[in-house]
Amino acid sequence: xxxxxxxxxxxxxLSCLAALLLAIPLASCSPYTNDLGEPQDAGDADTTWTVxxxxxxxxxxxxxxxATENLIELTGSDLGKNVNFVIQTGGAKKWRNNxxxxxxxxxxxxxxxxxAFVEDKPLAxxxxxxxLADFITWGVKKYPADRTMLIFWDxxxxxxxxxxADELHASKQGEIDTLTLPxxxxxxxxxxxxxxxxxxxxxxxxxxxxxQAVEPYGDYLIASEETEPGGGWAYDVWPAWLAQYPxxxxxxxxxxxxxxxxxxxxxxxxxxxxxxxxxxxxxxxxLAEAFEAASHEIFTATGNTQDLRVIAQGAGRTExxxxxxxxxxxxxxxxxxxxxKNTDSVLAPHAGKVVEALDDAVIYSVNGTDRSKAHxxxxxxxxxxxxxxxxxxxxxxxxxxxxxxxxQYLSVLYGNYDKVDWSKKGAKKEEKVKPITEDKIKxxxxxxxxxxxxxxxxxxxxxxxxxSVRFNLGFYDLDDSLYLPLGTDNDINADWxxxxxxxxxxxxxxxxxxxxxxxxxxxxxxxxxxxxxPVNINGERSNIIxxxxxxxxxxxxxxxxxxxxxASGTAAKNMRTLxxxxxxxxxxxxxxxxxxxxxxxxxxxxTWHNGLEIKxxxxxxxxxxxxxxxxxxxxxxxYSDPVLMHSKGGKIExxxxx
Numbered sequence: 222x223x224x225x226x227x228x229x230x231x232x233x234x235l236s237c238l239a240a241l242l243l244a245i246p247l248a249s250c251s252p253y254t255n256d257l258g259e260p261q262d263a264g265d266a267d268t269t270w271t272v273x274x275x276x277x278x279x280x281x282x283x284x285x286x287x288a289t290e291n292l293i294e295l296t297g298s299d300l301g302k303n304v305n306f307v308i309q310t311g312g313a314k315k316w317r318n319n320x321x322x323x324x325x326x327x328x329x330x331x332x333x334x335x336x337a338f339v340e341d342k343p344l345a346x347x348x349x350x351x352x353l354a355d356f357i358t359w360g361v362k363k364y365p366a367d368r369t370m371l372i373f374w375d376x377x378x379x380x381x382x383x384x385x386a387d388e389l390h391a392s393k394q395g396e397i398d399t400l401t402l403p404x405x406x407x408x409x410x411x412x413x414x415x416x417x418x419x420x421x422x423x424x425x426x427x428x429x430x431x432x433q434a435v436e437p438y439g440d441y442l443i444a445s446e447e448t449e450p451g452g453g454w455a456y457d458v459w460p461a462w463l464a465q466y467p468x469x470x471x472x473x474x475x476x477x478x479x480x481x482x483x484x485x486x487x488x489x490x491x492x493x494x495x496x497x498x499x500x501x502x503x504x505x506x507x508l509a510e511a512f513e514a515a516s517h518e519i520f521t522a523t524g525n526t527q528d529l530r531v532i533a534q535g536a537g538r539t540e541x542x543x544x545x546x547x548x549x550x551x552x553x554x555x556x557x558x559x560x561x562k563n564t565d566s567v568l569a570p571h572a573g574k575v576v577e578a579l580d581d582a583v584i585y586s587v588n589g590t591d592r593s594k595a596h597x598x599x600x601x602x603x604x605x606x607x608x609x610x611x612x613x614x615x616x617x618x619x620x621x622x623x624x625x626x627x628x629q630y631l632s633v634l635y636g637n638y639d640k641v642d643w644s645k646k647g648a649k650k651e652e653k654v655k656p657i658t659e660d661k662i663k664x665x666x667x668x669x670x671x672x673x674x675x676x677x678x679x680x681x682x683x684x685x686x687x688x689s690v691r692f693n694l695g696f697y698d699l700d701d702s703l704y705l706p707l708g709t710d711n712d713i714n715a716d717w718x719x720x721x722x723x724x725x726x727x728x729x730x731x732x733x734x735x736x737x738x739x740x741x742x743x744x745x746x747x748x749x750x751x752x753x754x755p756v757n758i759n760g761e762r763s764n765i766i767x768x769x770x771x772x773x774x775x776x777x778x779x780x781x782x783x784x785x786x787x788a789s790g791t792a793a794k795n796m797r798t799l800x801x802x803x804x805x806x807x808x809x810x811x812x813x814x815x816x817x818x819x820x821x822x823x824x825x826x827x828t829w830h831n832g833l834e835i836k837x838x839x840x841x842x843x844x845x846x847x848x849x850x851x852x853x854x855x856x857x858x859x860y861s862d863p864v865l866m867h868s869k870g871g872k873i874e875x876x877x878x879x
Contacts, residue, residue, distance in 0.1 A: 257462045257477045264468025270304045271366040272460075275356060277347035277375035277385035277400075278313025278323075281794055286317035287451050288374065291422075294456035296335050301464035305364045306331035307339075309356045312347035312375065312387035323389070326352070328359075339363075346390035347375075348383075348398035350408040357412035368471065370418040371439070373400075374453070376791035377423030379543060379554040380430040380601040381613045384423045386789035397789035401613075402434040403620040409438040417441065417471045419502075420478070424448040424792040425543050427498050429512065429557055429600045432505045432582075434621050441475050441584075442500040446556065446599045447542045447592055448782065450491040451795045455481035475499040476585045483587040490798040493779050494766070496542075498586035498597035508578040509622065512600070515561065515571035516627035517649070523633040523656035526685050526854060528567040533688035533854045535563030536602050538745055540594035543785070543792045546741045548755040549764055550785025551605035552792060558596025559746075591768050591779060594746055603634055606856060611635045623647075633657070634855055662686050662853050668861050669877070671723065676864050676875050678849050680720035689852045690715060690722050691742065694730065697814075697846040697865060704812040704846060705824075708740040711750070713849075724875070726847060728868040731767075731776065732838035736825040739809050740767070748772070755808040756781070757823060758799070762808075765799070767835050776835040803829040842869045 282288040288310070295306060310316070311326045320336065321327060325344050329336035345352045361369060376399075377384045383401040390398040400408075419439040421431070427444035435442060458481040463474060479497045486492040522528035539560045543552030558579050561572035576596075583597030601614060611631060618628045625646045632638040633656040665682035680687065692713055696705040707730050714723045731740045731752070743766075744751040754765040758781055766779045783793035799805065806823040813819075827833075845868060849861040865876045 257458065257481060260466050260469035260473050262470055262473075263466045264470065266303075266466075266468055268303060268368060268468040269366040270368050270370065270463060270467055271361065271364040272304065272306045272370045272372065273357060273360045274306060274308040274372045274374055275347070275353060275385065276308050276310050277373075277387055278310060278316060278321075279375050279386045279388050280313075281375060281451065282313040282317060283315040283323075283388065285451060285795075287453070287794070288313070289316065289318045291374070291453055291456050292318075292331075292336060295331050295460055296333065298457055298461035299333070299464060300331060300460060301467070303467045304460070304464045305366065306460065307360050307364055308336060309360075311345070311352070312385060312389060314388055328356075330364075344389070346398045347385045347387040348390060348392070348400045348404070350400070350404040350411070353400060353405065353408035354411040357408070357414055361412075361414050368417045368467075369414070370420060371416045372420040372422055373426075374422045376786070376789065376794055377421060377426040378785070378789070378791035379425040379552045379599070380428045380617060381553065381610065382790040384421060384426060384791075386786070386791045388789075397786075399789055399791060401616075402430055403616055406434045406621060409435065415439065418443060418475060420444070420454075422449070422453045424794050425552055425554055425599075427496065427500070427598055428554060429505075429509065429598050430617055430621055432500050432502060432598060433509055436502045436505040439502050441471060442502055443475055443478055443497065444500075445496045446498065446554070446595050446597070447494055447496040448544075448792045448796050449794050450486060450489055450495075450797060452485060452489055453482075453794070454478060455485040458485075472499070472501075472584060479585055479587045486589070491780060491796050493589040493591040493768075494796060495587065495589045496592050496595045497588075498595075499584050500582050500598060501584050504578070504582035508575070508582045508598075509624070511571065511575045511578040512557070513624045513626060515568050515575050516624050516630065518568050518571050519564075520626045520630040520633070520656075521654055522567060523630060524654040526657060529657065529854045530685060530688060531567045532564050533852075533856075536560060537689050537852075538563050538747070539602070540592065540746055541602075541604065541744050542599055544743060544753060544764065544782060545604045546743055546753050548741060548784065549743070549753050549782070550787070552785065553601055553604050553606075553610065554599040555602045555604075556594050556596055557598050557600040559594040560600065560602065591749060591751070593748055603631060603856070606631070606635050608635070611637070619646075629656075636855075657686075657854070659855055659857060662855065662857070664851065664853060664859060666851075666861065668849075668864075670864075670875050674874055675714075675723040676726075676847060676849075678722040678861055683853075684720040686853050687720075687851060688854050688856075691850045691852075692724065692726075693846075693848050693850055693860070694726070695846045697844045699814065699844075702814045702816075704814050705809050706739060706812075707737060707845075708742075708752075709850060710740070710742050710752075711745055722849065724847060724866075726845075726866055726873060728840050728866075728871065728873055729837040730840055731835055733765075733778075733807075733835045734827050734833050735838060736807055736827060737838070737840070738765075738807050738835070751779075753782075757804075757806040757808060759804050765805075766796075776837075778833070778835050799829045801830055805829050839871075840868060844868075847875070 326342040385400040416439040421444040486495040565572040588595040806826040845866040848863040
């Protein structure tokens with residue numbers, strides 16, 4: 222196809238594209254989102270807008286056609302004459318329509334008949350700073366307007382990973398290239414344009430570090446703390462609303478984007494974990510300053526094990542996003558406000574000042590029932606820390622946040638604090654903190670069977686350095702030399718004052734349709750626990766997400782989530798409901814007791830149907846291996862000696878193994 226004349230290329234016809242989408246479902250329209258209503262002040266009807274959409278198609282488009290779906294929504298709206306949606310496409314191996322090519326970077330304008338081709342550029346990585354800077358510079362010059370918005374469309378991975386996973390290009394590390402926060406900040410600086418709104422139709426990018434990266438270049442940030450469902454924002458709703466009232470207050474527009482997104486999630490039954498928030502970027506410097514002050518106290522806590530324990534336990538109880546288990550991968554993103562409230566006893570008054578500044582900065586947010594602790598912005602906190610993770614956050618500190626005290630805290634957790642010349646990073650000279658090191662943590666405990674036939678764990682040394690105690694459970698068959706882990710949970714009897722913990726094993730475990738599952742507790746809050754269950758859905762790897770609601774004393778299945786992509790580090794944009802007829806296979810890691818060799822197996826496969834429940838179910842007679850999992854204040858894990866739980870006729874008898 223010749224690509225030289227935009228007027229001859231209004232060929233992105235809805236009927237043609239709908240036929241090409243094959244099995245791609247179009248999100249139905251909520252009755253609540255058809256009309257966002259008249260704004261409080263319609264403003265000047267002659268106001269003009271340019272909305273730049275940086276659309277990195279990635280596997281979201283090449284495999285599922287989700288970019289095409291959003292373009293159909295957009296071009297099906299009445300955009301009027303005052304609003305230009307200018308789209309740059311790239312980053313996908315294949316576009317599931319007959320207009321966009323994967324061989325070049327292309328630029329289009331949305332029109333009532335479809336998208337009109339404007340120009341193309343040589344293929345380049347959408348994860349490169351220069352690619353973004355060039356698009357912004359070109360877009361605002363060619364389509365000048367009274368107000369402008371920049372939208373990033375694709376995957377997101379939170380603070381460390383950034384957005385826009387270009388599946389056609391690799392990073393220096395050999396992974397799929399993404400646009401990191403430092404690269405984003407460099408691009409925005411180079412383009413030198415100030416946007417009314419910077420939006421992320423991606424997962425996990427409502428972070429403090431993201432806000433700091435874009436703050437000099439925008440008035441408002443719209444992003445989600447949690448992952449987004451594949452349908453993303455409601456492009457069939459808010460663009461038409463903007464076109465009808467282009468002069469409305471920008472803050473009111475951002476609220477409409479949030480509301481229409483949330484109700485789109487309601488329609489797709491993915492609202493329970495939905496989040497989207499609006500941050501006033503002018504308030505971010507004050508928030509960053511408050512968090513830096515709190516960070517000095519967080520770092521100081523590393524010299525006092527009792528205070529450090531409060532920090533570690535508070536972080537462990539803080540709502541986290543994107544999945545943080547071995548099966549899902551780790552995003553290391555937790556809610557900033559919830560973290561401060563959970564650690565206020567040692568961070569006061571700084572924690573309260575952070576919450577106050579956060580509430581001032583986040584002017585609007587929507588969140589589902591299972592994201593009730595969301596305050597609008599998350600912050601990086603290492604739930605799984607290694608050298609690569611530390612190195613990436615060090616770059617974020619150097620180029621974005623400048624919060625050296627927080628980096629010092631992370632270095633203590635990582636174990637390289639003494640290897641860094643902190644004076645070169647601008648650390649405060651007056652700080653005389655002697656952080657605890659791994660070799661100073663000596664945790665000792667005894668275990669035994671008490672008179673009530675419960676496994677009892679009693680700490681005799683170093684209990685002040687214990688952050689959490691959970692348990693592991695698994696099937697045990699010595700005759701067949703088989704161990705099959707059932708998962709990890711926190712349902713134990715805990716006496717934190719005395720340092721004594723006993724099992725609460727009653728011969729039951731989580732099951733779906735009477736099929737036992739491998740369930741890992743992902744998040745522990747005062748209202749609910751979240752669990753991830755590894756499965757294959759129609760042959761594709763994923764995780765069923767379930768919640769235990771304390772107020773209702775019941776489990777509920779929330780949906781399925783594929784987890785973190787190993788090649789890019791971004792989160793799957795596909796939190797979705799399970800559908801009638803889905804083939805669901807439950808995954809377990811079977812281990813040969815004699816050799817220690819492990820193999821992932823499908824233990825059972827069911828055909829999904831509405832009404833299936835997850836609940837505690839009697840395991841029946843058998844032998845089960847049980848042990849306590851102990852995590853110290855630096856994140857190191859220790860296990861108690863496993864015991865054998867004999868279950869017969871509803872009676873549990875533990876036996877210590879020799």
